[in-house]
Amino acid sequence: MSDVSAGAAATAKPSKRTYRGSQRPTWCAGCGDYSVLAALDKALISYGRPEEEITVVSGIGCSSRFPFFMNTYGFHSVHGRALAVATGLKLARPDITVIATGGDGDALAIGGNHFFHAMRRNVDLTYILMDNQIYGMTKGQAAPTSELGMKTKSTPYGTFEPPVDPIWAALTMGATFVAQTASHDPNHMTEMFLLGLQHRGMSFINCLSPCVTFNAGMDREYFKAHSRPLPENYDPTDYEAALKLVLQARRESFFPLGVIHVRHEPTLAERIGEIREIALKKSAHRTSVEEIIRQFL
Amino acid sequence: MSDVSAGAAATAKPSKRTYRGSQRPTWCAGCGDYSVLAALDKALISYGRPEEEITVVSGIGCSSRFPFFMNTYGFHSVHGRALAVATGLKLARPDITVIATGGDGDALAIGGNHFFHAMRRNVDLTYILMDNQIYGMTKGQAAPTSELGMKTKSTPYGTFEPPVDPIWAALTMGATFVAQTASHDPNHMTEMFLLGLQHRGMSFINCLSPCVTFNAGMDREYFKAHSRPLPENYDPTDYEAALKLVLQARRESFFPLGVIHVRHEPTLAERIGEIREIALKKSAHRTSVEEIIRQFL
């Protein structure tokens, strides 16, 4: 909302470490999230907005600790609600770059409904999901992304629910930018984050980010071995091709890395802008509360 | 759970009106839900299970009043939770036929997360969604299915969120039976319901069922004019073809009627059955609580 004075924007070009917070990350040694943090820092440096114009919103989980390790505004909300909080913030403050981060459980179990609706609304957010196929923070229960049959603390005989594929979910629910990357490839991650930040609309980026402590089987090497770059001639603007690719990847058990899909569509804020135009036209000019009240006389 | 004695099943063949409750529906005259009710009654007569072995679970909404109008067990739960309640019931009592009913708001707004997860779990339920593209019960606000730009009580200048297509959602989230039908075609509805009831796994049936009071624009005639039967050579077992069809329908603004997709996959209960086998194998035979306790000695 334009009424809010956002303070003068600092104009100095951000240097290295600008977006890194003073708090040391509390992740386990070897956790994939470290390199995600480093890559986001790099991407933000290229993106170039002053740190006070950026807000990182998360839910709860190891990956959701992100805001604490960054030198930006940050909101570590409650489990599953990152996207709803981020949507409210972005709608109220379209002048701010809002990044949401979180884990696969946060996004797709408890947060599934907000995920669903944020994708279809095409809110102008960048959502970075750290997909470790496990609940890290609560010490190793099944995530909605855990492979069928995977043994975890909550599924001692193996899971019995077919998993969700985050990129399939984002793609089919309506995200206008869908990418996948992995923490073993920092440059690729940085590139994807930057593209996501630059995209107008909902940018969803799934990061394969191993939990070395509670899902040791899916480590860096595992993700590396199962990842594939996109085919040379792949056209991310072709929605049906994207659907096919993701289905193929599921069938053949590989992780496609790269921009799976991108298209341009009005963002939620832009559509609300149109509504505002209509509303203003109806009342001929920007109304005051006093005028509105008069209709009850 | 087999421990529960389910009473002796009545064996008499159900006659006409068997599944109709004694309460008269309280819907507006002309509401599409009347014919949905009649069609379900017919489908159940063909299906032939005694009424006490059937439970209808719903959320809140005009369409969610369903259980009260049927002579079966019924659970009119709370808004959005029909599928979660139905999942619990079905897992605990696999011997019961569980039908879930509700509106588009109930299913896809507040209930979206349970929808998402019930579809992927492939619970053996039949879910009948009465899609009127509006909130009927609360008198006319936008539903997640309302067309972009549609004026409703809550969107006086038109909605600004792209709608959800229920069959697309069910299809991409993992339902193993997806059909669409319309209340203007009672025979087709009956057929779809019967197929859904017979399918093992999550059967999702979207019924175009007009709200004559709060969405007068989308009446019987509108739905009729915009519906199309499936192409002659359509193969519902071809998943990619189904995706294509639904995308085409959205592009060309028509409603495909018929079985959009069907495939066979183990149900949640079947997968849990396998887990139980493993668990029993581990303890060599069915354990008693006493034996389990001994491990703490």
Next chain:
Amino acid sequence: MSDSQQSLTIRFEGDSGDGIISMGKLFSRVAARLGYQVYTFSTFLAVVRGGQVTFQARVSNAPLLSQGNEPDILVALNRQAVADNAPKVPNGALIIHPPFGGTCEEIPRHARTLEVDFKEIAEGEAGTARSKNIAATGVLLGLLNLDLETAEKSVDELFASKGADVAEANRNALRGGYEEGQKHRQLLDDRFFPPADTTARLLLSGNEAVALGALTAGVRFFAGYPITPASEIMEWLAGQLPKVGGLMIQAEDEIASLAMCIGAAYGGVKSMTATSGPGLSLMIELLGLAGMAELPVVVVDVQRAGPSTGMPTKEAQGDLVLAAYGSHGEIPRVVIAPQTVADCFTQTIKAVNIAHKFQIPVIVLSSQSLSHRMQTIEPPDFEKLEIFEEKFWNPETGPHPFKRYPETEDGMPVPRAIPGIPQGMYRCGGLEHNEFGDPDFAPAMRSRMVARRLKRMEAIAKAFRGTTFKYDSGAETHLGLMSWGATAPVALETIRELESEGLKFRALLPHVLWPMPTVAIRSFLASGIRTLFIPELNATAQFAEMLRAHFTKELLENNIEVVSITKDDGLPFSPAEIRAGVFEYLNQRHQEVSK
């Protein structure tokens, strides 16, 4: 009612297709414009589908406290309406009704009647029987000799969206009815009274008043989810917010509604959501987050009869303990309950002010009867309205480094930073934290932060001192009364009535229920009362329970017996019911004493 106050209660009743609500609203609007005080009540049906609909309008020359009892005038649009009301109408009541083809046995002897063929007038004047409700309203206006021009203008507005033709047809129907009514003016000459002045007043429902209050207070972000009886708040704001640069978004559920508001609040934009009991229950986790993160957000709960889905269209005051205690762990928060439609406006403004002044969540407890009732309120004086505008932390003036959650002597929060302000970057959330907002679980820090949040509650209580509404007949008395929300004015009307019969009361009717207004309650409890009546619309006497928990000592010291008068049938209290509750106790006591 004071001695010089006069009032007239008119009931409109007919089939759900008859346009009863439009009649009632039209009449009320005209009366309000002419300077009358108006107070309405309408019953909504449980299910969408038809049946009888009732709308009652009470007009007066002085402010009204309740919807009154049985009608002085019944405008019946069908026979059922006569049958429904006949046994109850007072002596000399006037029943206006259409011809029923033959005599109507239902009409009681003690009532007067006027038969008018509304349909014929409508068909003749407007060319369609559908305008018969407007014709009937015209008859009533004519009978009362209220200004025709004002009425015509109101009809025009009512049908503006339907096109000029429809408006004209209805204007004609109105005029036809009006002429007919004028012919029978003598029927009501004895009941007629002029308004006290000719100030045009705002005619608003409780929900409209809440929405208007929010807009006035500066709310520019509203996220909500439809639910009876709160939906009109979001519907109205959906139309108005875009005009002032704000927006209303219908969220996927109540959890998302509050989460979005919290996001907007973090961004520095005044935000609000509105719901009813089921929605409040769903918001409890996020309410805790707002409390822990100290973010200003207003949640309006238009109470309806619970538990669970309960009776969505019925009245209750059953959510108080949830509003006051709902959250795992302990958060600072404020609960405010408006008592009248005018309160819905002013208390909502207060709620927004408090939320931002104290940086906490505020719950406004309205209720079904209040939400749909229309009542006249004085046009607000924008010069005098206090609207609190937060001053955010300023990097130039500091203090540096920016501390989001410092301990302060008075328990007040410091100006916060919001995204966009350089050097103010901080992280907020639900974890226990230190002054900067960073997670900190050290036992000593934890204890300090808990104390800091509780101290806020004291600061809030202090800020309200002297604002609690007291009613004092001036006489010595042992009888006291406390009440809240929509029940409070009915209780006040009751004790005023009882006063004329010699029973004197002292009353305290707080708007702010949490934190409890300690100083006011203490002095009230020490004012000599021995019996304290507390009428409220729930089964477990929630307010009385909170009072006993927090003022045990004072009740003990002053030897006060708390007498709860509760009701849980889904309908608001009438003065007669509160009166009955008072006498039941007094008679019982009398018997005990005489034994």
Next chain:
Amino acid sequence: MSDSQQSLTIRFEGDSGDGIISMGKLFSRVAARLGYQVYTFSTFLAVVRGGQVTFQARVSNAPLLSQGNEPDILVALNRQAVADNAPKVPNGALIIHPPFGGTCEEIPRHARTLEVDFKEIAEGEAGTARSKNIAATGVLLGLLNLDLETAEKSVDELFASKGADVAEANRNALRGGYEEGQKHRQLLDDRFFPPADTTARLLLSGNEAVALGALTAGVRFFAGYPITPASEIMEWLAGQLPKVGGLMIQAEDEIASLAMCIGAAYGGVKSMTATSGPGLSLMIELLGLAGMAELPVVVVDVQRAGPSTGMPTKEAQGDLVLAAYGSHGEIPRVVIAPQTVADCFTQTIKAVNIAHKFQIPVIVLSSQSLSHRMQTIEPPDFEKLEIFEEKFWNPETGPHPFKRYPETEDGMPVPRAIPGIPQGMYRCGGLEHNEFGDPDFAPAMRSRMVARRLKRMEAIAKAFRGTTFKYDSGAETHLGLMSWGATAPVALETIRELESEGLKFRALLPHVLWPMPTVAIRSFLASGIRTLFIPELNATAQFAEMLRAHFTKELLENNIEVVSITKDDGLPFSPAEIRAGVFEYLNQRHQEVSK
């Protein structure tokens, strides 16, 4: 502690990678098998990543009420462990530590030490330094001369899943350490005491005991969502339920968890979920549904420090008011709080029984310290355990027609029908309804149904009469104490200690907190006490507040002052802290009196 009771407190501390928890568990398991009573406490870290880890085990020859104070024996695996504990260990404490290369200044004069190279033993005996924790445990067992064979068996079990090689290596490490320990037996000869008997006891954590209680009570459906500190309940049941034909499903969130349980409950299967504060907050709407639909379901809330995310690994008793009042509108429900690990087992069984007997939701309020603490409990006697099995409505014996919600004289529910039972078909849900379950909003019906639900609460309260735990020194005294949950045994230990110093108390430590045990509380309040201490782990004195609200009259009549002793720093009470609270008040009073 009684005179003949002896106890020994051992603390294990080291780096998070040192396997401290395994050491503690191994030692505790061995002691429990040999007949000792064991009570443990371990601190979990706020974040996943490393730091110091502590595990404390207290062993005794009689039942224990608290974790004790500072350790008699410290088994330190690194230097930090010595530094952390040195200033606090009591006179004559024994510190067992590895060589630090040079003298270790941190070791206090008043302690005795034993230096053992655990690593060397492990490398020598097991071929890997990783077994150093087992070697160290061996040293301790050898010092205490506890049975080696029992210890070897325990090691085998501990490493069973890791393969025979690993188990053997660790057995060797254990034996190596044991031999070393035996050499120094004289160091502990003076502290050694045999167990009271050699009954092997169950060694369980609170979470395990809850899970075991559920299984024993017949719970066969569990839906849950992970959350600290409750996750172990679902994890354990995930492994065990399939073995008895039940199942545990991890739901998409807490709302779905409870919804699934409610579905299963409607189907007639005993069902349960477990969560912590944030989850309970999310379940509030569905809790209301269970109350309105009268479905038996058990919700375990393992409380942690709130509000909001708060401090997930820390102790608190801050969810009581939410458990008792959380719901819009008013539902019947029961809140039970176990006090010990043994209670976690028996009270969970009771909760399941109550839920089914009274057809209502029951909330079990555990807490973090209880959940992760391990304690010995007597092996349950399955013959004597009362397990309530619902009898469902029988179409052959009727009554006909089947009424799901009839009014009964005693407020008790009637047998219900479940899907599959012919002629029992009914509809349930959250709307207000008549006896058959069909929606009915008629004011009179509504009032009857509200009264019917409240009457259930009376029936429940009646059923518990005479079961509330009372402690009475027998002597005349003005001092009373009430407490609940994990604080209660600590409070009991405190007053027993004070008793030996001449301060006598009467105490009431209820397990059932809602409905409040009226009869027991009334007679307790009338027993002559004038000062009532209520220690609890929250900031607003939640239990005390509920007590004041519901027993205002009794407190007044007996002239009792309620003195809350609260603490909110995330740690359990120690007896010393409660003692301090008591004396603070008494000294203050004394000063006032002498002024």
